[in-house]
Amino acid sequence: MSLKIYKQSIGGGEISPSMYSRITDPSYSAGLAKCRNMIVEPQGPVVRRPGFSMVRETKYPDRKCRLIPFTFSATQTMILEFGHHYVRFHTNGSTLMNGNVPYEVATDYDESELFDIDYAQSVDIITLVHCSHPPRELRRYGALDWRLVDITFNTSLTPPTGVTATQHILGSATYKDGYVRKYVVTSCNVDNTEESKASVAASVICNPYGDGAYNTITWNTVAGADHYRVYRDKGGIYGYIGETRTNSIDDDNIAPDSSITPPIYDDVFLTSGGISAAAVVAQGTGYTGPNGELLSVSLLESETWVLKGEGYDYGGKFKDAPMLGAYYDSKWNLMSSGDKYGYPVGWIPSNFMDYFTFSITVHDAEGSGVGAVVSPVKATMADWFDITPPDYYKPNPRVIGIRPLKGLTITQAGSGYKRPVITISITGWPTWSDAYDKITGVFEFYRYSGSFQASATSAGFMQSSINVTDATGSGAVLEPVFSQGKLTNVLIKNAGAGYSNPTATLISNYGSGAQISLTVANAGDYPGCVSYFEQRRWFAGSRMRPQYIWATKTGTETDMGYSLPSQSTDRIKVRVASQDSNRIRHIVPLSQLLMLTASGEWRVSPVNSDAITPESMSVRPQSYVGSSQTKPVLINNTMIFASARGGHLRELGYSYQAGGYITSDVCLRAAHLFDHHEVVDIAYAKAPYSIFWCVNDIGKLISFTYVPEQQVGAFAQHETQGDFESCAVVPESNEDILYVVTKRKIGENTVRFVERMNEYIIDKDEDYLFMDCAGTYSGPAKTDITGISWLNGMKVSILADGYCVPDQVVQNGKITLRRAASKVHIGLAYNSDIQTLPLALQLQDLSFGSNHRKNISGVVVRMIDSASILAGSSFDNLYQQPTRGRETPGTPPKKRNGEFEVDIAASWTDDGQVCIRQSAPLPLKISSITVTCDVV
Incomplete structure (x- = not known):
């Protein structure tokens, strides 16, 4: 049964394999099994994410940093790079410079504190x-x-000094001293947003009820004050009686307003009895232990790759055949020389492992480990073994297998690992063919079973802590600092409160003899x-x-x-x-x-x-x-x-x-x-x-297209040649621009960069930038492009005046073009992939396609402003769509708009999925996919 299936929207983004059976869920019809380095538009299409331009290397390549946005207005925005004890500033893809060095402000924030x-x-x-x-x-x-300044949480105004109170009363008054009146004065700024503490009280013995009696209160001028408030004591509370811009006021028995009183200030973020200082009395010795080095690695499981051989000699001699590899007879017995008789299946080149590429990385799932390098132990000719082939290899049962990855070895132990995690990938689909005389040998590799899994352990750490004991206090957290096996400093992470006579004891599984003295005071x-x-x-x-x-x-x-x-x-x-x-x-x-x-x-x-x-x-x-x-x-x-x-x-x-x-x-x-x-x-x-945009703890960047009022919510994941560590967004021109911090392996060095995502809206082909950690040359046409030393030793993708140029390896900060170009982008390549979900079909047996084999024989893709693509039934078996149409020679291929058919090899599978990839530094935007599918 042949069907045409139209996927009208792919705007649901990537969905979990746990959802594959939820075919009635609305997200299934628009979802994808894989949406990698693609962004889901709210209208439904998916578009290739722009690349990242390199802004600047971070100050410390071995330390993390964090990006924080600063938006003063739509035209004044900055990205602040907070690192270990510094802040740098970036705007519009450039770094704020102080002469020839980046402008920065010193801080005391440690690397471990940045994300808090x-x-x-x-x-x-x-x-x-x-x-x-x-x-x-x-x-x-x-x-x-x-400027980085501490905040003072009280007024900047000082209270008036020299406050005096004097009685004025008629001379004929009988009683002049029957009462005591007390006054305080505060200073205020022009808009009353600041008022000082109350002054020292001034008192006067008086009779406020006598004939013509009043009290005059005077004081000295306060710098920065606009006016003054005067308060009088009533029942132990100073109530408001008036304010003036002069240096005096008369109190003619004004009734104090006790609802308005002088402000009270305290040290709001100080606690009494905190540990304010910790001094090292004795440094001790022997405080040296493991520091999270990679201790061991073990390959738990490795895929079997199956070699399918064909080709026969039917009794001929092989004395004229060169021994470039090894011959096997029909029973898979190794024939050691070229003049042996037998029924050979074919020829295996001795350098067969060169056809495989291994990628092994070490992450730390819980800590901040760095520097570990794990290398593959590759298979050799002696590691082939017989394998019973599955039915689809018959009637030719001559199949042998190999596990290309025999094991792992630690090349560099690194440090700081708490829970190391090893990620392994292997690529290579070699096919060899050769013919000597009557001998024809054809060998093909197939992946057969298993997966690449490994375990790793770290050497652990020297465990140390400081125990603070006291009869009254609690809450103090102190951190020891060691150097050359000695205690050299103690950091106060939390001062605690309520301490009277605390004692500090250093507890460590290595070393002894250190002593610490503590000082108690008001602490932060x-x-x-x-x-x-x-x-x-x-x-x-x-x-x-x-x-x-x-x-x-x-x-x-x-x-x-x-x-x-x-x-x-x-x-x-x-x-x-x-x-x-x-x-x-x-x-x-x-x-x-x-x-x-x-x-x-x-x-x-x-x-x-x-x-x-x-x-x-x-x-x-x-x-x-x-x-x-x-x-x-x-x-x-x-x-x-x-x-x-x-x-x-x-x-x-x-x-x-x-x-x-x-x-x-x-x-x-x-x-x-x-x-x-x-x-x-x-x-x-x-x-x-x-x-x-969000960054997770394993260095992946995830996008979430979210328009809640339209019920749009779609995820996609983004990868690069390295790890993402931080992200921030600021408006620049007409778009909101994403900045990231990336950690990359450049040659043998680990380097961190601040990078800026390119704009989405591009008018000219030569301005497309679909590569990472990229640099751009713009100027008179030339062939030698220099100044890209940050990519030394790396294989880079190149777009020159809108043309895709063959990849090159950067040497001495330079590449050479065959033809001069005036606009050249150079950076690290990445693949943009989408994969459709397993087909769900409304069949008469109500199976929705489950337990039916499916054969995708045709794919039609609706593209918008896109370059040619690769498509197939799997990412290991992709077919290139023609890259050019009827364009004039010497001009870049035109962008494609409309429906285009991609020829792919028919393949029977259980799921009937379609894979599409853009690997060239060119745009891709897909709004719908139509497949022709045979179902049995």
């Missing part, structure tokens, strides 16, 4: 918070003038998240007070003052009462303020008021899912966040029916992209497509 930094931007200021550091502001004063207990909402700057989630929330006074960013009794504009300080003690990780401003912890989501809203005040504030739980440390992103009135466990992305939005905020898992249909992994970074691009 939370931030919020207000105009030219980015607020940075981390539980181990005081809150800071990164301020932009000019293009080459950025710093927030871990920050945001802006309702004219206040909000902080939350310190280590010692994990569920506390702080907010500045209304209309201010640094004023943490409060009054007694409290006022609606006072600072807010409240503890969220919950069942557990998980730290608040994120503050998210939507129509209401949301707080995310590792176990739940909370809403902060006013009660019986339009604004949040100290009296009206209410904190209510919304759901109990939990968020990871990865910073959430917003789209319209919805939030996307990474769940605390399971690695999935979740949506949180307001539901009128539920009367609150609800969450849902957006990854269910593509769970294979997220299961058992952690999302480490998320960014959101609004234009030209609404796409969330």
Whole structure:
């Protein structure tokens, strides 16, 4: 039975193999089994993702860094590269330079702390918070003038000095000294957003009720003050009696307003009894142990590759046949010389392993291991073995097999590995044929069974910790620092609180003799998240007070003052009462303020008021899912966040029916992209497509095309020759541009780059950039393209004036073209692949195609502004569509629009899938696929 099947949309993106039986699910009809290095457009087509241009190498190739966006306006945007103790700045694909070196600002954030930094931007200021550091502001004063400063959470105004109070009363008054009046004065700025602490009180003995009695209060001028407020003591509380722009005021028995009192300031992020210093008294010796080196590797399973041989001699002699390889007779006995008789099946070249390419990489699933290199142990001629062929090799049973990968060996041990994971891939589909006299030998390789799996173990680490004991205090976390086997420093990660006489003991499985002395004082207990909402700057989630929330006074960013009794504009300080003690990780401003912890989501809203005040504030739980440390992103009135466990992305939005905020898992249909992994970074691009980008812990980049109002949600995964480690998006020109940090192996060196994704909308063929870590030459036409030393030793893809040029290897930062070109792109190639889902057919036996063999005999693809493609029934058996039509010689091939047929070899399979690939540095956009399928 022959059928034509039209896949009208492929906009469902890549879906999980767990969904393959869910053929009635709406996503199945539009989904793909593989969508790699392709982006799903909201309208339904899939388009090849643009390549990445190299912006600059990071400062430290052996250390991770993180990208943070800075958007002052639509025309002033930057990407901030936060690395180990530095910040660099990139914009429009270039780095902000200070002469010949990148401009940078020094910080004290360690590499291990970068992805725990939370931030919020207000105009030219980015607020940075981390539980181990005081809150800071990164301020932009000019293009080459950025300053990182600590935040002072009280007023910059000083209280007036020299406050005096003098009585004025008529001389005939009988009683002049029956009362004592006390006064304090504060200084204020012009808009009343800052008010100083109260001055030292001034008192006067007086009779305020006498004839003509009044008191005059005077004080000295305060620099920066616009006016002053005066308060008088009444029942132990200083109430407001007036304000003035002069240096004096008369109190003619004004009734104090006790609802308005002088502000009180405290060190809001300090705790008493914290550990403020830790000194090394004795360094000890022997603190040296393993540092996560790769200890052993083992090949658990390896695919069998089957050699199918044909060709016979029927009794001839082989004395004239050269011994380039080895002959086997019809019983697979090795014939050691060319003059032996027998019935040979064919000829095997001695360099048969050269036809295979091995790729073996080592990742760290839990730690930050680097530098390990694992090499393959290849098979030799002696490793062939007889194999019983499956039925489809008959009637020729002369089949032998080989496992090309015999084992693994550690070439370089690296360091820092906690749970090393080995990824193995092998390519090569060799076919040899040769003829000598009457001998004809043809050998073909087929993959037969098994998979490539391996295990690895690390040498472990020297285990060390500092135990702090005390009768009263708790919460301190100290970290030892070793050098040459000695304790050289102690870092205070958490100061704790309540300590009176603490003792520190270094515990280690290697070394002894170290001693530590501790100093107790008021110590920092710093927030871990920050945001802006309702004219206040909000902080939350310190280590010692994990569920506390702080907010500045209304209309201010640094004023943490409060009054007694409290006022609606006072600072807010409240503890969220919950069942557990998980730290608040994120503050998210939507129509209401949301707080995310590792176990739940909370809403902060006013009660019986339009604004949040100290009296009206209410904190209510919304759901109990939990968020990871990865910073959430917003789209319209919805939030996307990474769940605390399971690695999935979740949506949180307001539901009128539920009367609150609800969450849902957006990854269910593509769970294979997220299961058992952690999302480490998320960014959101609004234009030209609404796409969330996220980077996971194994270096994959995942795109999520998301238009909730149109029920569009489609995933695709993106790979490169290396790993993705961080991502951020800023608007540039008419598009939102994605920047990434990549870790690549260039030659024998591990290098990290900041790279910028090219624009989607391209007007000229010569501007296409479909390669990674790329560089571009634009200028007078020439053949020698230089200045690409960052790709030395790498095989690169080349597009010259819109033409695909044969790949070259960069040597000494240079390539040479056969023909001069004026616009040349050079970078690392990548494949863009799509694979359709297993066919689901409405058959009379109600099987929907299950348990039926299928043969795809024809494929028609509707393309939009695309180059020629490769297509086939598998990625190992692709056929090239003609690359040129009737174009004028000497011009680039025209882009294709419309339906085009691709000739592929018919192949009977169980699933009837179609594979399409674009491997050249050219565009591809597919909106529909039609297949001709025979079913039995």
